Amino acid sequence: MSASYLQERGTPASQNGISAPVSRGANALSSRIASVLSASYADLDIRDALETLDDRGIQNTAETRRQLRLDVQKDVIQCNGEIVRDFGLVAEQLKRIGTAISSLNSYCADMRGHISAANQETGPVLEEATSLISQRKQVENRQQILHAFSSHFLVSDEESTVLTSTVEPVNEEFFQVLTRVKKIHHDCQVLLGTEDQRLGLEVLEQSSKQLNAAFQKLYRWIQREFKTLDLENPQISASVRRSLRVLAERPTLFQSCLDSFAESRESILSDSFHAALTGSASEEHIATKPIEFHAHDPLRYVGDMLAWAHSTTVSEREALENLFISDGDEIRRSIQAGLESEPWLRGDEDTDVFDGRKALNQLVSRDLTGVARLLRQRTEQVVQSHEDATLAYKVANLIGFYKGTFAKLLGADSEVLDVFDTLEASAMRQFRANMRDYVANVQSDIAVAPADLSPPEFLEEALQMLRVLAKSYDTSVAATDDNGQGFQPVLAEALDPFLSGCENLQKGMEKPDNAIFALNCLFAVKEVLSQYTFASERVSEIDDTIEENVANLTEYQHQYLIHESGLNTLLEALSTNTNSAESLKTIPELEAFKPDALVAASQQLDEFLPSALIDASENLKRLRNRKMIQDITEEAADKFCEDFEIVEGKMMAADDLTYDEDKEDEDQEPGLRDLFPRTSGEIRVLLS
Incomplete structure (x- = not known):
């Protein structure tokens, strides 16, 4: 559009026929072209201007170009007029707002005046109200402190009655109150730590009195409960166990309670044992016959008494075991707490405060004291009234057996074991006395040994x-x-x-x-x-x-063989002879080795050998061990053969020496071996 606008701007001069010099027109045109070309179309102002022109839909005519500035200025003036009118309206509104604010300021000033006057009038009232509120808070705090103190440190009359009155039962409520009073007694330390200790001392004194009365009530209640227990099978109920656990906090009362219980059980068990022995009418429900009626044998009588005592001990221990084993730790802690509150009761610091098993063993031992005393009397009576030594020894062994059994049940330190030691020693003394009397009677009858040399009658009886x-x-x-x-x-x-x-x-x-x-x-x-x-x-x-003795008999048999065979003469002759050549040469000159004597010895040996063993065994025929007779004889025969070998060896040595010197002599005398031809081998064969 801008291009068309420029084109339209360039045509009017030629159309109107306005003449200008060529050079001037060319310069104006070139300057415009240069101005147009040098303008930056990226500038925002130019772009906004061009967009405004497009929005207005303006045609590029000379009239439009002449009126454009006026139109634009007119529009600006109109816009400014509208803005002035609008600001006039705003100014009017601001005036009205200012009037309202002035009214509000006057109202506020009036209100401040009224408030100041009201403050002056209500100031004393507020101060008094503040003081009253502070006093009320103090009263409330004191009331809370008093309520807390009363609820914690004071016991009501109803609770005091439950705790100390013997009419009230010992139940859960009693233990709850007792626990609360013990806590009060312990917490009095807090009150004693304040500046004013009077209150703490009063509460401490009151709680101490209540605790002492409560423990005395508990002590008397436990004693009554012990009297009403089942005497045949005393099962300690949960309430009694709990009461004893609590009473342990007073070690003196606890021990006194156990002492009275032990005395009661001792009397009961003694009566039961006496009834089991005699079947007296005082004992009801006796399941078996009295021991004294059916135990005619003394050993069985003692055994039945010991068996009854053992059975009773087991039952007594089982009945009391829950008391000291299940609650043993709690009782120990209670006794420890009691000793801390009563330090004068402490003993050796190194000893254990309470051992449940040891206490159980001691209590059962004390319960059996009466039974043990009666058992000792009856057993000693049985032992002393019989002169049979074997009976006394059997009784001693039986007592020793039960002593080991009771030691396992009650421990090695039980006092009951002293009774068993005494009974065992008494039975052994009686055994020794009876044996010595028997020996004395036997010794007076001993005269001579039996003819067959068998063990005498007194030894057979002794064996x-x-x-x-x-x-x-x-x-x-x-x-x-x-x-x-x-x-x-x-x-x-x-x-x-x-x-x-x-x-x-x-x-x-x-x-x-x-x-x-x-x-x-x-x-x-x-x-x-x-x-x-x-x-x-x-x-x-x-x-x-x-x-x-076997060695003595062997030597006797050896000497018998030597003398009966005649070999003793040759041995005696050679006793002074040595093994030297000069000594051996003198053997033929010995009297025993002269031809006649040697021949006679040889004949005596030949006559002896056939029946030598039989004759030797005949010497030992009264020995009961037949095998030993044979062994002794054979050993003696072996020694005889050894002696014969000595004689034989020396004779052969003497012959060898003699023949060596006189070997050229044709008329030499016969040698020793010729006169005594038996050899050691033949001797061993004949004596085997």
């Missing part, structure tokens, strides 16, 4: 008794606990005196009867003791003694 004692000991716990040391005193009383009697009989015998008699007795003893491992030490000692 029969020893079998019973060993069997009793073997079934006891001591057989495995002390490695047989506990049986040594029994052997000293029941065996050694009889062996000593056999030794006295042996001293008056000749050989070999004394050794045969000793071996028969020792083998009889060994046969009894070898069945038990706990007697291995004594069996070993018996084996040593047997070996000594």
Whole structure:
């Protein structure tokens, strides 16, 4: 459009016929063209102007170009007039607003005046109201403090009655109040820490009185409950366990309560034991017959009493176990708290305050004191009224067995075990006394040994008794606990005196009867003791003694073979001879080796050999161990052969030396071997 506008601007001069000099027109045209070409169409003002022209729809005519500026200025003037009118309206509105603001300012000034006057009139009232409000807050705070103090540190009359009155029961409410009073007593430390300690001291004194009364009530209630328990099977209820746990905070009352309970149970168990023994009418519901009526055997009588005591101990322990084991830690803490509040009751600081199992064992032991006393009397009566040593020993072993059982139940420190120790020692004393009386009676009857050299009757009876004692000991716990040391005193009383009697009989015998008699007795003893491992030490000692007697019999048989064969003469002749050549050459000159004597010795040997073993065994025919007879004889025969080899060797050596020197002599005398032809090999064959 701008291009058409320029074209239209360039035509009028030629159309109107206006003449101008050519050079001027050319310059004007070139300057316009240059101006047009130098204009920047990117300028926003130019662009806005061109857009305004387009919006108006103006045609590029001379009239339009002449009127364009006027039209534009007219439009601007009209716009400015409209703006002035609008601002006039605004000014009027602002005037009205100013008038309103002035009115408001006057109203505010009036209100400030009224407010100032009101403040002057209400000032004293507000000050008084503020003071009253502050006082009210102080009163409310004091009221809250008083309520808190009363609710925490004061106990109502109803609660005090529940806590201290013996008419009221010991129930959950009692324990709740007691717990609250204990807390009050503990929290009094806060009150004692203030400047005014009077209130704290009063509350502390009051709470102490209430606690003491409450514990006294609890103590009396527990004693009453103990009296109403089932005596046959006393099961401690939950309320009693809780009461004892709480009462433990007063160790003195707690111990006194246990003492009274122990005394009561001791009396009850003593009566029950007496009823079990005699079947008295005071004991109801007896399930079995009285022990004294059906236990005719003394050992069974003692065993039944011990069994009853053991069964009662187990029942008593089970009934009281929940009291000390399940609540043991709580009781210990309660006692610890009580000792802290009562430091004068403390003992050794290193000892444990409360051991539940130990306390249980001590209480059960005290409950059984009466039973143990009655058991001791009856058992001692049984032991002392019988002269049978085996009965006393069986009773001692039975008591030892139950002592170990009670030690496991009640601990090694139980006082009941002292009774068992006393009974066991008493039974052993009676056993030793009975055995010594029996030995004294036997010794007065001992005269001579039996003709067949068998063990005497008193030893057989003693061994029969020893079998019973060993069997009793073997079934006891001591057989495995002390490695047989506990049986040594029994052997000293029941065996050694009889062996000593056999030794006295042996001293008056000749050989070999004394050794045969000793071996028969020792083998009889060994046969009894070898069945038990706990007697291995004594069996070993018996084996040593047997070996000594076997050696004596072997030597006796050896001497018998030497003398009966005539070899003793040759051995005695060679006793001073050495193995040197000069000494060997003198052997033919010895009296025993002269031809006649040597021939006689050879004949005596030949006559002896066929029946040598039979004759030698005949010497030991009263020895009961047949195998040992054979062994002893064979060993003696071996020694005889060794002696014969010595004689043979020296004779051969002497012959060799003699023949070497006189070998050219044709009329030489016969050698020693010619006169004594038997060889050691032949001897061994004949004596085998």
